[in-house]
Amino acid sequence: MTLEQLGRLSNYSVVSATVILALAFVAYAAQWGLARNVAAVRQPVAVPGGAEAPALDDLEPDRSDVAGGIGYSLTSLATLVLAVGVVTRGLSAERVPWGNMYEFSCVGILVALVAYLVLVRVWDIDWIGALVTVFAMIVLGSSMLFVYVPPGPLVPALDSYWLVIHVIGAITAGAAFLVGAAASILYLLKARAEARTPEDERVGFLWRMPSSAVIDQVAYRVHAFAFPIWTFAALIAGPIWAQAAWGRYWGWDAKEVWAFITWVFYAAYLHARATAGWRGKAAAILALVAFATFLFNYIGVNLFVGGLHSYAT
């Protein structure tokens, strides 16, 4: 295949992945919707004190489960197709496929989807699927619409092996932050529902999800995994590279400032979880604020603020 053909194949793959993700989202939404009238049946055994309602002998939970299964399969397919898109993109540009914003988005979403698929196997977190797929779909779609560039070589400033290290770290952490944010949102929903809904009104998908304590634990673990990686990418690899490229390891460039802000907010989240009065809801909100600063750095700073790093677009 010629480089152009590879490039075109990459584009088709990313478009297809986006469409499949949309379908996966529909399936996951159906998983929620179909469980509308179903009481909790799937509380995992590990929940202390989690009152387990008896399973309803009803067709609905099955239909909901089927929809969830379809959602999972479609997400796997989308991940595979997106992987093809990313690999062919790299082949057509003859370099690592993360050299501009469009490519960061594709790789970031790919990593997030893989993380999600793995975590579904490990911790049974398919309840997060709707959020992850809709977000992935939006990011991929808007990347193609707004920041697409045809494959090509790197600008000289990016031509460094630190690109590989620094960016893959940032992308991995970002993908985990995304999963963590989704878990935090569901934690807030679930914790609120647990506080407000009387025992006998607990029907619907929310009650088929694990208890808020379990969701909180998932969120914490994902964040605890992501935070050291972010520390490495933003505060070690980034400065080393900046020192080699610009002669200063830290210059308070807009991108650096926001990377720092993100780091501080996630550190605050970890602290909040160990601080009386901040556990639970406040900590989850902090995690979401932290994710917002991450997104702002990615979208806002790249597109609107500028600075030394603006070649990323």
Next chain:
Amino acid sequence: MTDDRPDLASELSPREFLRWIWRQLTSMRTALSLLLLLAIVAIPGSLLPQRGVNPRLVEAYLIDHPTVGPVLDTLGLFSVYTSPWFSGVYLLLMVSLVGCILPRTAVYLRALRARPPKVPRNLLRFPASSELVTSSSPDEVVAAARTALGRARVDVVERELPDGGSAVELSAEKGYLREAGNLLFHVSIVVVLVGVAMTALLGYRGAAIVVEGDRFSNVLTQYDEFGSGALFDRDDLPPFTVTLDDFAATYQVDGPQRGAPRSFEATGTYAEGVDGSEHPFSIRVNHPLEVGGASVFLVGQGYAPVIRVTDPDGQVVYDEAVPFLPADASYTSNGVVKVPEARPEQLGFQGFFLPTFVQGDDGATRSVFPAPLAPILGLFVWHGDLGLDDGRPQSVYVLDKTKMTQYMTGDKGYRVSLQKGQSQKLPDGNTITFVDLKQFARFQIAATPGIEVPLVGIVAGLIGLIGSLSIRPRRTWVRARREGSRTVVEVAVLDRVPRVDLPADLERFTGRMTEQLVPVDEGDAS
């Protein structure tokens, strides 16, 4: 938390009051608030231009916003990261951090020597606890528990029970390294902050534009921009010279990314010391030259048309390569030429340089490619007094027009438009020639002594962080007592940090234990 009683403060003696302040400052909640505050006060610096990052943008902002600008300036919003309030927050955070680390280290050192806590009386009251029976003896149970535990600090005691029997009790604690990791992480933050301050105080950084064929000497006057830390003596710049022979740039010539830069390389020779011998160098983006304890980085490039001005008598009064600063990706560049020797009056030129020009339908020229395929120089001309003699330092990139008059053609400015090799006679009889085209490199020269300190600090911090986030401190208790032919075993586990999956962990632990134990005979089991 007991430290949330502000109303107490007024009744305390000064000494107690200080202690109260200290306790407040070193509480986790204060640390959390300070962290949040630090993130928030860092924000304005990313949205407003900063002196330390780009002073020119700050000046432009002040000119564009004559009312808000000065107010923001007094608040220190153009130098956020050196402002008193930013420093205040992070100093408080440092104090809080140190105040948190010291007592925790003491506690930790004591805990390191302590034995695991005794087995509580009623194990089955713990949320993660279970009971099992086996035919193995209590000692075998304890041995099995040790194997199942893996590395841990273990105490085993035999204890008389109130009912007259006896039990073997095992208490174990593991995960001591978590706190060590946590302490290492927090100490590292202090090390990083100190290291950053140190590199800032001891280092220097400047930028200089060097045209092909020119030599840069590492003395203050040769810098366009220079900044150094308070502890750096500006007369102490290590002597070295860098001579730029050639600057090579390549650009994508076809496809959708046409014009995108592909490579930049500056080559020439450098000499260390006052009379050192010359060595060749090649500086590329990401590949600086190390010389005299400093690093020379390639951070920019542009064009320097060689311009010659001859006076009406044919005398050459000006012949120099003038750097034009690029303003966009296709190197539309702006520059100024000052000719103080021109007769009868001094001359000033201001205008643009385009490396590859095309003429649009509207008659305007613009640059379409960054390489010099069809270079053109377009200048407006002023005559009068350049203002160079009144002692005020002037930027070479700005023309002070206060005492100058522009040459006009009708109601439009008189224009000089030259392609390479062309000349044009000015209204006053002087002649300007675009003789040749050179390129310039913009070098950043920086020395960052002590940079290893923050680097080692942050790497150590990362290791500590991973330890602190992944190691689980856990207490495990086992009590085994003989009841007839069977041994009744009670097991409980407890984590310092409550977790929802503790019961599952307990199950795995007892599973590993029972694998090694003899099951109770079928008929015997109840």
